[in-house]
Amino acid sequence: MKEHVVRYAVVAVAVVLGVVGYLVFLDGEPAGRYRLAAAEVGDVARTVSTSGTVDFAQRADVAFAVAGTVATVTVSPGDRVTAGQTLGGVDDAERRAAVESATARLAAAQATLETDQQRQRDAATTDDAADDAADDTADDTADDTARHQDAVRAAQSAASESLAVAKTALDAQQGACAEAGEGCAAAIAAATAAQEKVAAAQQTLQERIADLAADLAADLADAPPEPREQEEPAPTAATIAADQAAVDRARAELVAAQRDLDQTTLVAPLAGTVASVAAEPGARVAAGDPVVVVIGAGAALVEATVPVERIADLAVGQRATVTPVGSATAVEGTVTRVGALAVEQSYPVTVTVERPPASLPAGSPAGVDIVVGTAEGVLTVPTSAVTGRTVTVLTGQEATPRIVELGLVGARRTEILDGLAEGDQVVLADLDRPLPSSDQQEGPRGGGQGRLPMVVRGPAPR
Structure with missing residues (x-):
C-alpha cells in the first residue's frame, strides 16, 4: 500500500514539475512576450477629426457667398435636390478678370524679383567690364590727342621760323631801299617771298589747330559717361526683401480672388425639396441674401469647426462619418459647406447626414471624421505600431527597431512605402514592460496621430 502511495506521489511531483517547466519555457519565448501584428495589404483612410452639434435640417435658406448678377438658376419650386447639388450661379466675368489681373500682378512681381536678383548677381562683373572699357577708351583718346598736339607744336615752330626769316628780309629790304640803287629791288623781292612763307606757315598752323579741336570734340562724344557715381546702383538686400514681400502680397491676392470666383456657385447644403426660388437670371443679389429655400426630409446637419492649419485639406463633397456621443456606431455623411471666414483660428464646416x-437627436454633440485621403491595396501596419518613422520588427528571437518610409497615416492603419515586406511581424506592445507613469509617457506615435504607447492584451488587431 505504501509503495502505491509513494508511486502516485512521485508521478504527481513529476507532472507538476513538467507543467512548471513548460510554463517557464513559454515565458522565455519572445513570441509570448510581445503582442504582434503582421504587415499586410489593406486600405488606409486619412481623416480630419473634429466634433460638432447636431441639428435637424428641416429648412435651409441658401444664399450666395458673394454679391453679383444671377447668371443661372438650375432648379424650380418642387424639384428634389441632393446635398452638394448646384442650384445656380452669379456672373463670374468680373471675378475671372480679377483672377487674371491678380495672376498678372503676381507674374510682374516675380519678374521684378528675378530681375533684381540677376542685377545683384551681375553687379560685380559689370563693374569690372566697365572699368576695362573706360581704361581702353582713355588710352586711345590720349594717343590721338598727343599726336595732334605734336602737329600743332611743329606748325608753331615752322611759323616762328618763317616770321624770323621774314623779319630779317624786311630789315634788309629797308636798309637796301634807304641807300637806293639796284639792291632795293632784290631786297623787296626777298622780303615778299619771306612774307608769303610766313602766310603759308600760319595757314598750316591754323589747320593743325582745327584738326586738334575736331579730334578733341570727337573724343568727348565717344567717351563713356562719367562720373561713375551717376550710374544706377545695384539692388540692395532691402530691395530684394521688398520685392519678395510684393510677390507674397500678390500671391495672397490671387488666392483671395480665386476663392471669390469659387464662391459664385450656389450649392444645396442638404437633400430635400425646393420650396421657393427668389431670384432669376439677370437679377442683382447681395451676399447672404437667400435665393433658394430647400426643405429637408429628415436630414441632420452637424455644425463643426476645423483648425485653420487643416482647412486646406477639406472640400465640399468629401465623405465623413458621424459618431453620436455614447455610441460606437458611426453613420455616413457628406461635407456640404466649408466656411470662407475663420472665427478664432477655426473654420466652420457642415456635414450632412441624409x-x-x-x-x-437635435442638439446632441457628435464626433466627426472627414476622409481627406485614401489608399487602397497598399502594405499597412497598425498605426499603434509606428513610433515616429520606426517600427519594431520581430525576427527570429530578436525584436529590433527598423526605419520605414510612411505613406498615408490613418487612425487605425498606416501605409508603409518602404522598409517592410508583407508578413513581417511588428511589435504592438511588450507584455513584460510596465505601463508608463504620467511622468514617463513617451511622445506621439503613429506618424503624428497623437497616441501614447499602450500594452494591448487582447487579440492582435488585423
Missing part, C-alpha cells in the same frame, strides 16, 4: 438614426 438618414440620421434615433441616436443622433
Whole structure:
C-alpha cells in the first residue's frame, strides 16, 4: 500500500514539475512576450477629426457667398435636390478678370524679383567690364590727342621760323631801299617771298589747330559717361526683401480672388425639396441674401469647426462619418459647406447626414471624421505600431527597431512605402514592460496621430 502511495506521489511531483517547466519555457519565448501584428495589404483612410452639434435640417435658406448678377438658376419650386447639388450661379466675368489681373500682378512681381536678383548677381562683373572699357577708351583718346598736339607744336615752330626769316628780309629790304640803287629791288623781292612763307606757315598752323579741336570734340562724344557715381546702383538686400514681400502680397491676392470666383456657385447644403426660388437670371443679389429655400426630409446637419492649419485639406463633397456621443456606431455623411471666414483660428464646416438614426437627436454633440485621403491595396501596419518613422520588427528571437518610409497615416492603419515586406511581424506592445507613469509617457506615435504607447492584451488587431 505504501509503495502505491509513494508511486502516485512521485508521478504527481513529476507532472507538476513538467507543467512548471513548460510554463517557464513559454515565458522565455519572445513570441509570448510581445503582442504582434503582421504587415499586410489593406486600405488606409486619412481623416480630419473634429466634433460638432447636431441639428435637424428641416429648412435651409441658401444664399450666395458673394454679391453679383444671377447668371443661372438650375432648379424650380418642387424639384428634389441632393446635398452638394448646384442650384445656380452669379456672373463670374468680373471675378475671372480679377483672377487674371491678380495672376498678372503676381507674374510682374516675380519678374521684378528675378530681375533684381540677376542685377545683384551681375553687379560685380559689370563693374569690372566697365572699368576695362573706360581704361581702353582713355588710352586711345590720349594717343590721338598727343599726336595732334605734336602737329600743332611743329606748325608753331615752322611759323616762328618763317616770321624770323621774314623779319630779317624786311630789315634788309629797308636798309637796301634807304641807300637806293639796284639792291632795293632784290631786297623787296626777298622780303615778299619771306612774307608769303610766313602766310603759308600760319595757314598750316591754323589747320593743325582745327584738326586738334575736331579730334578733341570727337573724343568727348565717344567717351563713356562719367562720373561713375551717376550710374544706377545695384539692388540692395532691402530691395530684394521688398520685392519678395510684393510677390507674397500678390500671391495672397490671387488666392483671395480665386476663392471669390469659387464662391459664385450656389450649392444645396442638404437633400430635400425646393420650396421657393427668389431670384432669376439677370437679377442683382447681395451676399447672404437667400435665393433658394430647400426643405429637408429628415436630414441632420452637424455644425463643426476645423483648425485653420487643416482647412486646406477639406472640400465640399468629401465623405465623413458621424459618431453620436455614447455610441460606437458611426453613420455616413457628406461635407456640404466649408466656411470662407475663420472665427478664432477655426473654420466652420457642415456635414450632412441624409438618414440620421434615433441616436443622433437635435442638439446632441457628435464626433466627426472627414476622409481627406485614401489608399487602397497598399502594405499597412497598425498605426499603434509606428513610433515616429520606426517600427519594431520581430525576427527570429530578436525584436529590433527598423526605419520605414510612411505613406498615408490613418487612425487605425498606416501605409508603409518602404522598409517592410508583407508578413513581417511588428511589435504592438511588450507584455513584460510596465505601463508608463504620467511622468514617463513617451511622445506621439503613429506618424503624428497623437497616441501614447499602450500594452494591448487582447487579440492582435488585423
